[in-house]
Amino acid sequence: MEDQELLRYSKQIMLPQVDVEGQQKIMDSTVLIIGMGGLGSPTALYLAAAGVGHIVIADFDQVELSNLQRQIIHQTKDIGDDKVNSAKNKLTELNPEIKVTIANELIHTDNLNELIKGVDIVLDGTDNFESRFEINKVCVENKKPLISAAVVRFEGQVSVFEGHQKNLPCYQCLYSVEGEENESCIENGVLAPVAGLIGTIQALQAIKVILNLGDQLSGSLLLVDALDLSFRKVKIGKDPKCPICN
Numbered sequence: 001m002e003d004q005e006l007l008r009y010s011k012q013i014m015l016p017q018v019d020v021e022g023q024q025k026i027m028d029s030t031v032l033i034i035g036m037g038g039l040g041s042p043t044a045l046y047l048a049a050a051g052v053g054h055i056v057i058a059d060f061d062q063v064e065l066s067n068l069q070r071q072i073i074h075q076t077k078d079i080g081d082d083k084v085n086s087a088k089n090k091l092t093e094l095n096p097e098i099k100v101t102i103a104n105e106l107i108h109t110d111n112l113n114e115l116i117k118g119v120d121i122v123l124d125g126t127d128n129f130e131s132r133f134e135i136n137k138v139c140v141e142n143k144k145p146l147i148s149a150a151v152v153r154f155e156g157q158v159s160v161f162e163g164h165q166k167n168l169p170c171y172q173c174l175y176s177v178e179g180e181e182n183e184s185c186i187e188n189g190v191l192a193p194v195a196g197l198i199g200t201i202q203a204l205q206a207i208k209v210i211l212n213l214g215d216q217l218s219g220s221l222l223l224v225d226a227l228d229l230s231f232r233k234v235k236i237g238k239d240p241k242c243p244i245c246n
Contacts, residue, residue, distance in 0.1 A: 001027075005097065009051050022211050023051060029210050030054040032115055034107060034135060035125035036061075036083040038195030039149050039202060041073035043123055046203035048091040048098055052210075055091060056119060058103040059083045070192040107131055112138040121206055124148045125199070129175065136171035140164050140245050145209055145218075146171065149202040152188050154227040156198035159236065160205055160217040163245030168219050173239035194226045 001020060005027070012018050012026075029052055033040050036059040047055060063071075063078045063086055071083075078086040084102035091100050103115055107126075116122055116138050124135050124146060132148065139146040143164040148171055150157050163170020201222070208216050223232045240246055 005051075008095075008097070012050065017213055018211065025210055026051050026207065027053045029121070030056065030119045031121045031123060031206060032056040032058065032119040033123045033125060034058045034131070035127070036071070036073065036087045037067065037125060037127065038070040038190060038192075039125035039151060039199040040123075041071045041087070042196045042199035043125060043149075043203045043206075044087060044091055045073055045094065046200055047206060048095045048100075050203070050207055051095070052098065052206075054099045054101065054119075056101045056103065056115060057084050057087050057091075058105070058107060058115060059087075060104060060106045070190060070195040072196065107134065109134060109138065113142070116142050116144055119144065121209055122146045123202055123206055125202070132171060133175075136161060136163070137244050140170050147202055147205050147209070149198050151190055151195050151198045154191055154194055154225065156194055156201075156224045156226070157221055158198060158201050158205060158217060158224075159221045160209060162218050163238075163242075165218075167238060169236045169238040170242060170245040172244045173242045174221065174236050191226065194224075197226065198224060 009023050013020055013023050031052055033044050036057055061083050063074045063081050063083055065079055067074055073090050074086045082104050084104045088100045088102050122139050122144050124132055126132055140163040146161040148159055161171045162168045205217055208214055219236055221234045221236055
């Protein structure tokens with residue numbers, strides 16, 4: 001590790017749970033962030049700042065004025081630009097030591113396989129069940145940990161899914177494909193700092209998984225109510241009839 005890197009990450013390296021060895025693990029890791037919206041924005045910024053060596057960002061959308069209230073990685077001057085281009089510029093400005101790869105395309109099974117097989121961790125910041133189910137399926141097939149988050153109104157949730165592990169659930173163990181309401185902030189609204197809070201927790205869990213630290217939320221769902229400022233964890237069991245991980 002060079003002197004500039006030691007200085008940049010000095011406050012993390014001071015932590016005995018991280019140290020130089022842990023910081024090197026962070027720098028050697030590759031993460032995929034799917035969605036550069038309200039969740040992906042703070043997630044990407046914090047992971048870049050923390051020194052994740054290679055960040056792959058996937059999104060097919062363009063920046064709109066209504067995004068700027070919560071998608072803090074984008075600015076007014078970026079309106080009309082592809083979100084991945086806007087995000088890559090901010091991440092490399094924040095930390096020129098990292099590598100950022102962009103995938104400016106609609107996510108489907110084929111390109112998900114290509115994206116996921118080369119990374120260590122997948123972070124899902126999408127806002128619809130169809131995408132989440134597909135991402136989960138490919139993560140299980142490729143034996144990659146999935147850090148999934150969702151936010152709407154004043155509420156959010158985060159969990160780590162490792163359905164490829166014998167006793168741990170995948171995302172579809174928690175949600176059935178049939179009959180789920182697809183609530184998103186587009187239809188229901190969201191308070192901006194709530195997206196920032198949940199996205200930051202998502203980034204935190206990614207670093208904890210990389211370093212194997214603390215409670216990684218595998219087999220647990222963290223529920224956040226920002227209006228009451230309450231945090232609650234719920235255990236998730238593996239579904240023996242799950243079509244994906246069993």
